[in-house]
Amino acid sequence: MTARRSCLAVILAAGEGTRMRSSLPKVLHAVGGRPMVGHVLAAARSAGADRIALVIGHGADAVRKAVGALPGETEVFVQEERRGTAHAMLQARAALEHGADDVVVLYGDAPLVRPETLERLRARIADGADLVVLGFEAADPTGYGRLLMDGDRLVAIREEKDASAAERAVRLCNSGILAFRGLHVLPLLDAIGNDNAKGEFYLTDVIGLAAAAGLSVGVEIVDEQEVLGVNDRAQLAACEAAFQARARADAFAAGVTMIAPETVFFAYDTVIGRDVVIEPNVVFGPGVVIESGAVVHAFSHLEGARVAGGATVGPFARLRPGADLGTDAKVGNFVEVKAAKVEAGAKISHLSYIGDARVGAGANIGAGTITCNYDGFLKHHTDIGAGAFIGSNSALVAPVAIGDGALVAAGSTIVEDVPADALAVARGRQAVIPGRSAEIRKRLAALKAERKAAKD
Known part of the structure; x- marks a missing residue:
C-alpha cells in the first residue's frame, strides 16, 4: 500500500x-x-x-x-x-x-x-x-x-x-x-x-x-x-549495546553459533551464513561476509573481508580490507592478511603477513613469512602459485612471482621470480667449524673472571 x-x-x-x-x-x-x-x-x-x-x-x-x-x-x-x-x-x-x-x-x-x-x-x-x-x-x-x-x-x-x-x-x-x-x-x-x-x-x-x-x-x-536517542557518551554506549544485542539475536536466528555471544561484536553490514561458528572475543568491522560452514576462532578481528565456506580464521588473526579466503583455506594464529586472495585449501598457519598478494590453491605458507609489498612509495603484488611451499621465515620482496609447485627454502629473501616446480634458496651458506664453540666459551669465561678480579 x-x-x-x-x-x-x-x-x-x-x-x-x-x-x-x-x-x-x-x-x-x-x-x-x-x-x-x-x-x-x-x-x-x-x-x-x-x-x-x-x-x-x-x-x-x-x-x-x-x-x-x-x-x-x-x-x-x-x-x-x-x-x-x-x-x-x-x-x-x-x-x-x-x-x-x-x-x-x-x-x-x-x-x-x-x-x-x-x-x-x-x-x-x-x-x-x-x-x-x-x-x-x-x-x-x-x-x-x-x-x-x-x-x-x-x-x-x-x-x-x-x-x-x-x-x-x-x-x-x-x-x-x-x-x-x-x-x-x-x-x-x-x-x-x-x-x-x-x-x-x-x-x-x-x-x-x-x-x-x-x-x-x-x-x-x-x-x-x-x-533510543544519543546525547552523551554513556547513551552512545547504551545505543551500541542495543545494536549489538539486536545483531546477535539476528545471527542466532540465521543459524550462527556463538560460544560467548556477549563478546562478539558486529558491524551494521556484517553477513554471516548458516552453521558458521564464532568463538569468543571476535570483532567484525564493516564489510565482512562469512559464508556457511566457516569457523572464526577466538580473538580475531575482521574488516572488509570475505571468508568462504569451510575456511578457518584465527585464533588471534587479523583480516584487513580486501582479504578474500577461498573454500577450506586457513589463516591461523597471529596472521595478518590484507588485499590478498587466499585460494581454496591454501594455508597460512601462523606468524605471517600476506598483503597485496595471491596465494594459490593448496599453497602452504610457513611461519614468519612476509610479503614485502611496500617500497616506501608504492604497493607491489606478490603472486604465489598453486601448490607452492614457502619455507618459514621467508621474505618475498614484491613485485615477485612464485610458480605453481615451487619450493622456497626456509629463511630465504626472494627478489626474483621463481619458476614452477623450482627450488629457490636465497640465504648464506652454513659453515661448521669443529671445536670453535668450546674455544669461544673458554676465552669469554677467562675475560669474565679477569674483569671480576679487577672490580674486587
Whole structure:
C-alpha cells in the first residue's frame, strides 16, 4: 500500500551535541561501525522514502561531506539559528513544498529505528490518519514528554515540567518520530508559535493544532530500545549495546553459533551464513561476509573481508580490507592478511603477513613469512602459485612471482621470480667449524673472571 505513495523523509540533525564533549558532530559518532545519521538514512530509504531532506547545523561541512559519501541522494538544508525543532523542519521548506503523500520526521541521533516501524507509520497515514506519533512505554519516563490519549486518539504531548502529578504517572512517552499526511505539513508548521519560556518553535505543538483542526491523530507504539536517542557518551554506549544485542539475536536466528555471544561484536553490514561458528572475543568491522560452514576462532578481528565456506580464521588473526579466503583455506594464529586472495585449501598457519598478494590453491605458507609489498612509495603484488611451499621465515620482496609447485627454502629473501616446480634458496651458506664453540666459551669465561678480579 505504501509503495504506491510518495514519501519525503525529513531528518533533523542540527543539534550541537555539547554533552558529547567532542569535536566530531554528534550524528557522525558511530554505532555498529556506521555514523548514526547513516543508520537513519538507510532506514528511511528501506521504508520507501523516495526523497530525503537532511537538516544540519553544527559541523555542517563535516556532516555534508560524510552524508555525501553514503549511498543515495540527500537534499541538505542548514539551520543557521537554533530556534526549535519546528523551526529546524521549516528549513526544509523547499522540499516540503515539492509535496509528498507521506512526510516522515526522523532524528539523526536515534539510529535504531527499524524500517518496518516507519512502514507502519506510513500505513496508518494510508489508512486515513492525518498525523501519527511514534511512542513507547518507558521503564522510567522521567524527562520525556508524555502522550496523553483519549481512547485511541492522541490529544496532547505534555512536557514533564508542565505536567500534572497524574500526567507524570503516564508511561507512554514521545519518541519525537512522527508521520504526516503530506498536505497538512506546512499549514501545521506555519501555525506553530513561540510563546514559551525559550521563545522556540516546538514540533510537538502540531499535536494540539491538529486536534483543534479536527484532524485524525494517532499513536504507534514500539519498544523503548528502538527509539533510543544519543546525547552523551554513556547513551552512545547504551545505543551500541542495543545494536549489538539486536545483531546477535539476528545471527542466532540465521543459524550462527556463538560460544560467548556477549563478546562478539558486529558491524551494521556484517553477513554471516548458516552453521558458521564464532568463538569468543571476535570483532567484525564493516564489510565482512562469512559464508556457511566457516569457523572464526577466538580473538580475531575482521574488516572488509570475505571468508568462504569451510575456511578457518584465527585464533588471534587479523583480516584487513580486501582479504578474500577461498573454500577450506586457513589463516591461523597471529596472521595478518590484507588485499590478498587466499585460494581454496591454501594455508597460512601462523606468524605471517600476506598483503597485496595471491596465494594459490593448496599453497602452504610457513611461519614468519612476509610479503614485502611496500617500497616506501608504492604497493607491489606478490603472486604465489598453486601448490607452492614457502619455507618459514621467508621474505618475498614484491613485485615477485612464485610458480605453481615451487619450493622456497626456509629463511630465504626472494627478489626474483621463481619458476614452477623450482627450488629457490636465497640465504648464506652454513659453515661448521669443529671445536670453535668450546674455544669461544673458554676465552669469554677467562675475560669474565679477569674483569671480576679487577672490580674486587
